[in-house]
Amino acid sequence: MRPRKNSGSTARALAALALSAVSALALSLVFASVAGADAISPEAGPTQNAQDTDALFKIMLAMAAIVVAIVWAILFYSLFRFRGGRDREAAQIRGNSALELGWTIAPVVIVIAIIAIVLVMLPDIKNPAASGPDEVAQARGQLASVGQPPPPGGNALEIDVSGQQFIWRFEYPNGAVSFHDMVVPKDETVVLKISTTDVAHSWWIPKLGGKFDALPGLDNETWFKATETGSFSGQCAELCGANHAFMTARVQVVEPDQYRQWLEQLKSDIDQARTEQQRQSKQFAKEDV
């Protein structure tokens, strides 16, 4: 038979337990604070879907923290209060129907609460907002839908986002194409149609909302509406091969005028390059003859 430990070593063990829990927590908090105040919630830029995601996260985090705190409190209290080594018999209890019913119903209530909160907050995250007053660009034709409704009024800047090993390609309504950098106007609802030309990728600019996978043969979509100018970077979030880590992207939100100018410049550059290329091809064809 195993000798009973004395309560001194138990108390020491408890002290050590508390100490290490606190130190682990403190250590991670120190690192967290070093890295910025936003260490315990997602990135949220100036767009409603990202901000609402952030808000929803904070609600869920608070609920989770309460549950964890309750469990930890009961756990550590029982460990301390009912530690062995004293003249006490363990109570031979095999169950308690009322209590058990209680902690079956409690999680049910929590689950229902979570579902209710999600139902309330989902529309603002999922459904595109109405576009701003400055209607920069019209969507090309019908907006495809995987469940995402068109923005109210139907006005949106629709950009085709195409993932390919290992770069993002953006096609604008006027046919202009850019790589890596997407330029969009401020206050305009931007609807992204996401696809891939090779393997699976995942579109993600953390500050502009969640990620959406690009899968072969399927179109995905998401949206954002940035209310401030700025530059927001992100990277592919689905393993797509050796250079997955280097498949980055950046969204530059600019003033509408600046956007128009940029897009026209891009379009004319591309047109010019096409004309030049046609000229050269003809030249080569002549030389071949």
Add this chain to the structure above:
Amino acid sequence: MATPEYVARLRRRPEILTDGFPRRRPKWIEWVTTTDHKKIGILYLFTCAFFFLVGGVEALLMRIQLGAPDNTFLDPTTYNQLFTLHGTTMVFMVVVPIAAAFGNYMVPLMIGARDMAFPRLNMLSWWLLVAGGVVLYATLFFTVPEAGWTSYAPLSSDTFLPSHGIDAWILALHLVGLSSILGSINFIATIHNMRAPGMSWSRLPLFCWTILVYSYLIVIVIASFTATLAMLLIDRNFNGTFFNADAGGSALLWQHLFWFMGHPEVYIMALPGFGMVSEIIPVFARKPIFGYKAMVTSIGAIAFLSVLVWAHHMFSTPIGIGVLGYFMIASLLIAIPTGIKIFNWLATLWRGNIEFTIPLLFCVGMIAQFVVGGATGVMLAVFPLDWQLTDTYFVVAHMHHVLFGGIFFAIVGAFYYWFPKMTGRFMSDTWGKVSFWTMLVGFNVTFIPLYSAGLSGMPRRVVEYSASSGLHDYNLASTIGSFLLGLSTLITVVNAIWSLRNGRKAGPDPWRANTLEWFTTSPPPQHNFDVIPIVRSAEPMKDFRRRARQLEAEIDATPPPVKEPVP
């Protein structure tokens, strides 16, 4: 008597042949050809421990790479290969078979059987596991698979990864899967048919319940996964188009089929861990498990729900809102039976007389950390949040919180708990404490900062991050913690090896435990029990001890025989 003739006769080797006495063979041949469930259990344990160390080294290499921004310690392809090996090894060659290790050793003992139902099939299961491991690691000399343990189509197709690393990965998982399926059939047959007299279903130890449900889950989902792997094999080598969207297949189909195995797999790994905690806590709280029937019902409910929630790994793929909603609600429902289990463990500790042994410490660590992993799991189940969190280090941290902080702590606790039964000796208490505290601190320092890394925009499976990303501190902390974890593992291994020879001797029932494995000697003889005990409650050992005390009391109470005066 000692005439030379007599001595010569003694020295002559007697040639006695007895039926049923096998020829003595070299020890290692005895081991690798044994059909004794206990030896097979130990072989499993060694194999899993070996792969755990290998997978751990892979993890440390990755952590070194991520310890500094823009690091060039590993090149991108090597990094992808490492996390593919790490994930595949830890899931399929450590955590799943380690349940089979303890299950093999303990289930027949706990139910009062002399062996598993199919001893030779049992041996085959172990050999298939070894073969799978050899195939996976043989790729080190050819091409290592590099599509992650999930091997998503179409990255895993012959178009994008034409070398045969993925084919080796498929073969390895076919072998390991077959091993798991055969092992599970064995467990199912054993637990259904070979329980000791009196051991009704309501007296079956909870660990055996979890192994039974684990086995049913394996038979359902690993069988389906084996077919899924065959589809990928056909796509890669015989012009199949199951996952080729250009030819009418669907890359999304792979994700559905993979996660139909992948999510129940989480519970395949978790349930035996729950079972271990449910065995250890009542012993050291000196109380019966609280709510036995609720525990069994929860195990069943978790298993049932676990095959209905797979698409919560795919919330960011193009699927309809109704599907998203269904999979969110189904996933949240799992929190209910899991919550019941946690509260029942707490209630078991409540008003107990808690003895702080090393196994108990690990179980307490398991509960404390598992509840955090569960809470972050609930957050991930909420699909609008998952859009932001999926495929980031938040998921990595969550998943390790469940698997390492939860299940692996339970496994180490179970190892300390059953080591005296397997070897007849205790492991060192002092070093046990050291390993527990280093593991606890190491674990939290490794994985808690990774939540923040994920929230700050770090996707998983990236070989590097830039210095300007603000991710360095989190990653540095994580790397430091991971080496603490490595140290704690090393301490546990050294402690086990040292204790084999030098540990304090343990009797048959050193913990005053509840279940039948403690009814026999430590280590048990080959036939387990001289007499198969008759079970009269869910805690047969308590009954036996009570009966022994009664007998002692009766003997004490009997007045000593009066000495008759000799006439």
